[in-house]
Amino acid sequence: xxxxxxxxxxxxxxxxxxxxxxxxxxxxxxxxxxxxxxxxxxxxxxxxxxxxxxxxxxxxxxxxxxxxxxxxxxxxxxxxxxxxxxxxxxxxxxxxxxxxxxxxxxxxxxxxx
Amino acid sequence: xxxxxxxxxxxxxxxxxxxxxxxxxxxxxxxxxxxxxxxxxxxxxxxxxxxxxxxxxxxxxxxxxxxxxxxxxxxxxxxxxxxxxxxxxxxxxxxxxxxxxxxxxxxxxxxxxx
Numbered sequence: 001x002x003x004x005x006x007x008x009x010x011x012x013x014x015x016x017x018x019x020x021x022x023x024x025x026x027x028x029x030x031x032x033x034x035x036x037x038x039x040x041x042x043x044x045x046x047x048x049x050x051x052x053x054x055x056x057x058x059x060x061x062x063x064x065x066x067x068x069x070x071x072x073x074x075x076x077x078x079x080x081x082x083x084x085x086x087x088x089x090x091x092x093x094x095x096x097x098x099x100x101x102x103x104x105x106x107x108x109x110x111x112x113x
Numbered sequence: 114x115x116x117x118x119x120x121x122x123x124x125x126x127x128x129x130x131x132x133x134x135x136x137x138x139x140x141x142x143x144x145x146x147x148x149x150x151x152x153x154x155x156x157x158x159x160x161x162x163x164x165x166x167x168x169x170x171x172x173x174x175x176x177x178x179x180x181x182x183x184x185x186x187x188x189x190x191x192x193x194x195x196x197x198x199x200x201x202x203x204x205x206x207x208x209x210x211x212x213x214x215x216x217x218x219x220x221x222x223x224x225x226x227x
Contacts, residue, residue, distance in 0.1 A: 036218075043203060043220040044156065089155060100146060100158040100169055101205075101216065 002027045006090050006104035013080055013111050021075040021107045023064075023090035031092040033057075033066055033073040034101070038087045047075075047088070080111045115139055117206050117219035125225045126194050134189040134222045138206030144168065145187040146216060147179060148203040156203060162187055194226045 007022040025031065035047040035057070048057030053068035062077045073090060090104040118137040126132050138145050144163045148156040149172075158171035162181035173179075176194075181187045185206075191198060201223050205216035 044205075044218040046217070100161060100171060101148075101156075102158075103155040105155045 002031070002092065002102050004090050004092055004102055004104035006088075006107050009087075009106070009108040011107060011109045013109070015082055015111055015113050016079045017111075019075070019077040019080045019084075019109065021088055021090075021109070023073045023075065023104060025071050025073065025090075025092050027071075027092060027094075029094060030068075031094050033064070034091045034093075035062070035064055035073070035075050036089040036091060036103075038089065038106075040086070044089065080109070082111045082113055085109055085111045117204055117217050119202075119204050119219035119222050121222060122220065123223050123225075125227060127227055128194055128196060130194050130226075132191045132194060132224060134191070134202055134204075134224070136187045136189070136204030136206075136219060138185050138187070138204075139208075139217055142206035142208050142217075143185060144207045145181055145185070146205045146207075147173075147187070147189050148205065150201040150203060150221075152200070154200075159189070191224075196226050199224060199226045 003026045005024050032051045034049045036044045037047045038044050048059040050057040050066035056065045064073050064075045087106045087108045089106045091101045093101045120135045146161040147159040150156040159173040160179050161169045165181045176192050179189045201221045203218050203221045205218045207216045
């Protein structure tokens with residue numbers, strides 16, 4: 001079946017540190033991949049996406065590259081800020097249909113000054 | 114820009130009561146998805162509608178039902194509420210035509226069953 005596996009959190013970093021949150025997927029076919037962010041008490045916001053192999057999604061300093069050979073979509077940011085503290089969800093779906101998003105378990109990021 | 118609107122934002126119900134959650138998709142979006150997110154959990158897909166017809170079904174209990182109306186808004190009806198139904202319920206909508214590469218989520222309805 002289709003699934004997403006994320007590194008467990010929480011991830012605790014100091015401000016300006018480098019961030020990596022690992023995400024790997026299992027899928028029959030070629031999914032689109034997403035990172036969503038959820039700030040405390042809020043809904044899910046699309047952070048970035050990639051729809052085919054070797055695509056790089058980027059937004060607000062965050063980046064992730066769709067790696068078909070390693071079935072991965074790791075999230076990175078070169079210098080995190082306190083305001084980046086949130087829960088990050090990796091997800092996949094299959095474009096062209098009506099299919100649901102399949103989420104990973106989420107990784108909580110806490111950034112300290 | 115208009116977003117996905119959910120109402121109410123917060124809802125407190127007692128066990129065995131019923132609840133109705135509403136979702137208003139982005140204008141011209143024809144597909145609506147419902148997700149349930151328990152405390153500290155990832156969102157779980159419940160059900161989706163395309164052009165007012167159910168298009169997919171996930172882990173939705175038999176006590177729950179949903180529909181999409183002619184104006185594309187959707188309602189999730191929950192009966193015989195249990196404590197375990199306490200969660201954040203998200204609605205998302207997507208636009209017609211391929212590729213369907215991502216959805217816009219509402220801010221959610223937080224349901225507390227006491």
